[in-house]
Amino acid sequence: MRVVVKIGSSSLTDEEGEIARGAIEKLCAEVADVRAAGHEVVVVSSGAIAAGLPSLGLGGPRRPRDARTLQAVSAVGQSRLMRVYDDVLGSHGIVGGQVLLAPLDFMIRQQYLHARGTLTRLIELGTVPVVNENDAIADDEIRFGDNDRLAALVAHLVEADVLVLLTDAPGLLTADPRLDSTASLIEEIVEIDHELEALAGGAGTVRGSGGMASKIAAAKIAAWTGVRAVIAAAARQDVLRDAVEGRAGIGTVVQPRPIKLSARKLWIAFAVGSAGTIVVDDGARRALVQQNRSLLPAGVVDVRGAFTEDDAVELAGPDGKVFAKGLARLSASMLDEVKGRRTDDLPAGVTHEVVHRDDLVMLPA
Numbered sequence: 001m002r003v004v005v006k007i008g009s010s011s012l013t014d015e016e017g018e019i020a021r022g023a024i025e026k027l028c029a030e031v032a033d034v035r036a037a038g039h040e041v042v043v044v045s046s047g048a049i050a051a052g053l054p055s056l057g058l059g060g061p062r063r064p065r066d067a068r069t070l071q072a073v074s075a076v077g078q079s080r081l082m083r084v085y086d087d088v089l090g091s092h093g094i095v096g097g098q099v100l101l102a103p104l105d106f107m108i109r110q111q112y113l114h115a116r117g118t119l120t121r122l123i124e125l126g127t128v129p130v131v132n133e134n135d136a137i138a139d140d141e142i143r144f145g146d147n148d149r150l151a152a153l154v155a156h157l158v159e160a161d162v163l164v165l166l167t168d169a170p171g172l173l174t175a176d177p178r179l180d181s182t183a184s185l186i187e188e189i190v191e192i193d194h195e196l197e198a199l200a201g202g203a204g205t206v207r208g209s210g211g212m213a214s215k216i217a218a219a220k221i222a223a224w225t226g227v228r229a230v231i232a233a234a235a236r237q238d239v240l241r242d243a244v245e246g247r248a249g250i251g252t253v254v255q256p257r258p259i260k261l262s263a264r265k266l267w268i269a270f271a272v273g274s275a276g277t278i279v280v281d282d283g284a285r286r287a288l289v290q291q292n293r294s295l296l297p298a299g300v301v302d303v304r305g306a307f308t309e310d311d312a313v314e315l316a317g318p319d320g321k322v323f324a325k326g327l328a329r330l331s332a333s334m335l336d337e338v339k340g341r342r343t344d345d346l347p348a349g350v351t352h353e354v355v356h357r358d359d360l361v362m363l364p365a
């Protein structure tokens with residue numbers, strides 16, 4: 001099996017917020033164990049900022065908050081973090097390879113294919129790629145921030161069989177354990193719905209960033225891409241092997257959906273950012289959702305944002321609720337001119353398909 005394992009900041013750092021080498025040693029020993037059983041492993045590791053703070057004398061209560069400083073800190077820390085991985089993986093006879101990714105690497109198809117090629121080759125060469133967000137140059141406006149979503153997109157990118165999200169909680173609990181000490185583990189999720197998303201609550205711990213909510217969002221991407229996801233405690237003995245082998249009770253297992261979307265539709269749904277919204281009338285929404293049709297200008301009632309041809313856009317119904325995402329074949333300004341017009345009334349040369357059905361993905365309610 002091909003495995004993507006993500007370890008969060010909360011599990012990689014000690015009370016002072018410094019990198020806990022023991023946590024990396026435990027993870028790498030488990031990675032070696034799983035590889036010895038014949039599986040391939042990609043690690044997604046947080047910890048660049050945590051590893052950089054002490055080197056700059058900025059640890060503890062002096063921890064900076066501004067983005068510029070944290071980005072600089074991550075540059076100092078990433079190489080130190082990687083040195084620990086190289087060292088520890090090396091002690092198991094494994095070669096590590098650093099790959100730093102940014103959201104744009106998933107949004108621009110060319111870069112997406114490129115990243116896929118490099119990661120696949122690293123796996124073929126027998127290495128363990130160690131992936132993190134490219135924090136040092138990440139754009140403040142568009143960045144993952146937490147590594148959960150990044151790990152889910154990497155799992156899709158390398159066509160993994162299982163995504164293991166290791167954290168400081170035993171899995172998804174019925175409530176935030178910081179607020180409710182009686183919260184119990186949810187062992188299996190067949191479909192992630194709004195109710196489950198509400199359980200995951202808000203942001204994470206002081207040291208982590210996304211909390212359970214970002215793990216649920218990541219598990220949802222995995223489910224849609226046909227990847228089994230497991231959320232489990234990093235500290236648990238043999239957690240990686242048990243998660244890979246599908247042992248019951250090791251954490252929260254999120255089952256993949258039976259229908260896997262095509263790679264292109266997944267890319268549209270989850271990887272590419274949306275540049276605007278097209279509001280459609282009820283009839284158009286029905287034709288798209290129930291009859292798998294393309295969107296025609298006649299059904300468009302409003303155009304928001306300044307998208308150009310081939311940009312991704314969200315589609316919303318008259319109630320404003322977004323129900324689909326797709327690639328626009330007309331720019332926002334052109335669409336604004338022709339919205340509401342029947343196909344016969346369109347100017348010559350203007351396509352009658354605003355969003356083609358092949359470029360359209362329905363989002364879960």
Ligand SMILES: Nc1ncnc2c1ncn2[C@@H]1O[C@H](COP(=O)(O)OP(=O)(O)O)[C@@H](O)[C@H]1O
Nearest residue numbers: 008009010167173175176204205208209210211
């Ligand atoms: N329903 C829930 N079940 C489990 N943990 C939850 C839940 N709601 C919120 N959390 C919190 O999410 C934290 C894990 O998220 P985070 O700190 O971002 O971890 P990581 O650094 O591993 O990504 C847990 O320590 C827990 O306090």
Ligand SMILES: N[C@@H](CCC(=O)OP(=O)(O)O)C(=O)O
Nearest residue numbers: 008009046047048049147209
């Ligand atoms: N990319 C950042 C980590 C982001 C982060 O903390 O993510 P997470 O571990 O998912 O809460 C770093 O390496 O410091």
